[in-house]
């Protein structure tokens with residue numbers, strides 16, 4: 001398992017509250033820490049609409065990248081007339097090298113299973129899937145054990161908690177390229193189809209898996225829901241930032257210590273890099289990469305940016321970038337960028353969204369400057385940084401595959 005970084009005393013612990021448990025799939029230990037109390041409250045006390053209303057009041061937003069409001073997705077799926085509805089937990093963890101989702105799945109598989117069951121109950125889904133990278137064997141094994149245990153105790157299955165409702169949960173190991181984490185691709189793969197992205201709308205909440213309304217959400221998002229139902233929406237809303245309540249897992253790299261930490265939204269990038277042992281002194285950090293391959297390379301002046309969806313977006317992290325991933329680079333921004341461009345030239349790029357525009361600009365610039373041969377040979381790195389700078393002058397973010405590999409070589 002990825003190392004867990006210690007966080008300051010008094011920081012809230014929701015997703016990793018069970019860190020250090022001797023056996024994460026020991027049901028009795030999980031139950032004494034509150035596992036399945038949230039589902040019980042949903043089914044016995046709140047009902048589907050009341051459950052959604054509680055999640056809405058908590059202000060929970062998706063941890064998968066864009067920060068969509070969780071309850072809004074649930075309402076759309078529940079309100080779309082259909083014979084079947086589905087819940088899909090996105091535990092693919094697309095960012096190369098990022099261990100956040102895997103860490104959660106290994107640390108508290110019951111929270112993920114319970115969150116999925118609550119979402120299924122809220123939208124009226126009988127079948128749900130938890131998609132996990134197949135190479136994350138420990139996570140797959142623990143999740144499967146947690147699903148089996150929950151089913152054998154009647155929390156899920158044919159008559160979940162005596163509700164006469166059927167909530168089946170299936171663990172699906174999946175494997176593919178980076179794009180597999182994107183929701184429309186993952187839904188196709190789940191259905192045995194070729195994994196190609198689809199234009200949205202329609203969004204999966206109205207037309208997703210098997211053309212039925214589907215709530216697809218990051219595992220961190222879903223694993224937060226039991227805590228909200230157990231402790232109440234107001235307790236959750238009081239944690240983190242006003243427009244982004246709660247906590248998120250961040251993978252901190254490139255500093256003295258690497259590992260995953262649970263941080264309240266609103267924490268500054270400076271405080272997060274400090275968890276990795278980066279000295280707080282100015283001028284040490286030359287660049288911070290936030291959001292993994294589709295994220296942004298931010299200058300040191302951005303270190304005081306609060307870790308919230310909108311603040312990071314304004315600072316240059318793009319929407320839909322996947323797991324929270326923070327990398328403090330000790331070398332200069334230009335060196336990091338140069339390596340990224342080299343990577344563009346060396347690999348086939350799966351282009352999506354704004355990536356196409358950015359790539360087109362860089363490539364066109366390099367081509368115009370007479371570097372067409374270097375591009376074709378995948379040797380963008382051979383071009384002098386001073387020249388490269390001309391083409392990416394106005395590019396504030398980048399996309400690349402295998403970012404971790406490259407940056408790992410740089411710092």
Ligand SMILES: Cc1cc2nc3c(=O)[nH]c(=O)nc-3n(C[C@H](O)[C@H](O)[C@H](O)COP(=O)(O)O)c2cc1C
Pocket residue numbers: 061062063064065066067068090091092093094095178179180181182183184216217218219221222320321322323352
């Ligand atoms: C290229 C690409 C890769 C993505 N990979 C992931 C991923 O690995 N895990 C994830 O939860 N979301 C990923 N997303 C975002 C999903 O499409 C989707 O928005 C997310 O699962 C919704 O969950 P949320 O509502 O909890 O944020 C990716 C998006 C893109 C564009």
